[in-house]
Amino acid sequence: MNFTFSEEQNLFRDSIRRYLEETYPFEGRHKIIDQPNGYTEELWQSLAELGWLALPFAEEYDGLGGSAVDTMIVMEEIGRALLVSPFLSTVLLSGQLITTAGLENQKLDLIPQIGAGQLKLALAYAEPASGFDIAHVATTAEKEGNGYRLNGTKCAVFHAQSADIIILVARTSGATDDKEGLSLFLLDPTMAGLGIKSYRTHDGGCASDIVFDDALLPEKALLGEIGTAYPHLEKVIDQASVALCAEASGAMWAISEQSGAYFKTREQFGQNLGSFQALQHRLVEVYMKCQLSQSLVYDAVCGLDLPDESTDGVINTTAQEDIAQKVSAAKYQVGLDARSVGQEGIQFHGGMGMMTELPIGHYYKRITMINATFGDPRYHLKRYRDMMCKTISNAA
Structure with missing residues (x-):
């Protein structure tokens, strides 16, 4: 490419x-x-x-x-x-x-x-028992009069404590794991029957757990059409996954460049660390991992700019599956390489790499958080393999 x-x-x-x-x-x-x-x-x-x-x-x-x-x-x-x-x-x-x-x-x-x-908004989609499966939704929104009655729990809602509106993914029909029957609602965080417990994530961010206890929503709170949320949610999560891969790529390059600069100034046995051939080889491996991960991010990003809807606005599932394969490939490879580069960066800096006064450890924390968001490398390896098997089966 x-x-x-x-x-x-x-x-x-x-x-x-x-x-x-x-x-x-x-x-x-x-x-x-x-x-x-x-x-x-x-x-x-x-x-x-x-x-x-x-x-x-x-x-x-x-x-x-x-x-x-x-x-x-x-x-x-x-x-x-x-x-x-x-x-x-x-x-x-x-x-x-x-x-x-x-x-x-x-x-x-x-x-x-x-x-x-x-x-400012926040998206409440994940639940304690859902893992990385966005279709696993037990939170219910039952029709009641001119509104909806909400019950359930959402977890790890990023920046919910500062949001003016929370977008909720809730089930209006179907079983807990069905892709059909999911709907989106616009919530006021101060509404009755909604409890928010906020906390800090270990990378410095903010997240919240939200409990709905017979919270009553007006009918106008429905976002879009009822029961049609899943394909839209899947599309947006894939787009956000690529964005996180790009963020991880930026962190990887920063680690590589800062490690190279450190080698030029830090001395050991009367010589700069950069003069040791073994460390040069390891720094080159870091550089190669940065390049490989960035290439997969670019490939996935270019796929996102291709149209995935027909003229009538209906999502083209074949096009979206092709994009999803590239997304999972990027999320898998970036997840592995970013963790490796982060660990190398800490090793390069020795004991100083663990100090909060240096950015290296903070990059690693952020990389770890990115790996745990929207699916870790193991999840995306399985997702990619399943999609490839489906593609081969359809072609046969």
């Missing part, structure tokens, strides 16, 4: 990197993530002013009409800078879910507010 950034994309990437180096240096990062929500409102508004929040949305919703490649550039630089913000939960999960599943009036109302930094 021949992948080359355009001149505009190179300038875009450089501007993002300079901005984050100036406004989000590692030395001041701990003060920001120590805030109650793990970030500052000033930072969030600055991202809106720069256009990051409006980047992936269409121009008719006051967006910038950016491509998946543009979003990948942003996520790679976020990975390099170890930026903590609700960008993933608000823009790439909730915002994209509204775009693909919402009704036109809902898009016109919500998307411009997201792009302007006026609205």
Whole structure:
């Protein structure tokens, strides 16, 4: 695959990197993530002013009409800078879910507010017993009068404590593991019958567990059409998975570059560490893993920019399955290589690599969290194998 950034994309990437180096240096990062929500409102508004929040949305919703490649550039630089913000939960999960599943009036109302930094959202889809299976939904939304009665539990809802709206995935029909019968709802976090327990994740982020106890929703809270959420949810999760792979790729490159710089300044036995051939070989292996993982990310990202809907707006399942294979390939390889690169980075820095004062350990924490989000390497290896077997069976 021949992948080359355009001149505009190179300038875009450089501007993002300079901005984050100036406004989000590692030395001041701990003060920001120590805030109650793990970030500052000033930072969030600055991202809106720069256009990051409006980047992936269409121009008719006051967006910038950016491509998946543009979003990948942003996520790679976020990975390099170890930026903590609700960008993933608000823009790439909730915002994209509204775009693909919402009704036109809902898009016109919500998307411009997201792009302007006026609205933060969180997606509540995972449950304690669901693992990585997004179809396993036991939380129910039973029709009652002119509304829906909610009961159930959601876990690991990123940035729910600071969200203005929570998008809930609930079952309106079918058995617990059915792909059919899933619906989306827009929730007010302060509504009666909803309990939120928030906590910090070990990479510096924020998440919450949510319990619904006979919470009553009005009928207008339904997002999109009833019972049709699964294909939209699967599509958005795959897009977000690639974005996380791009973030991990940015973190891997940062580890590689910082390790190389450390070898030039750290001396052992009167020589720079970079002069030892064994360490040179290990650093080259790190570089090769960074290149391999980034190549798979680029391949998956290019697939995301291809149309996966027919002219009538119905999702093309064949096209989505092809994209899903590339997503799982990237998530698997990046998961393995990012962990290996993170471990090497800590080893290269010796005991100092374990200190909180250096960024190396923080990169490894973030990589570990990315591996546990939307499926770990073992899950995606199985998913890829199952899809390949299905493809071969259909061809036969």
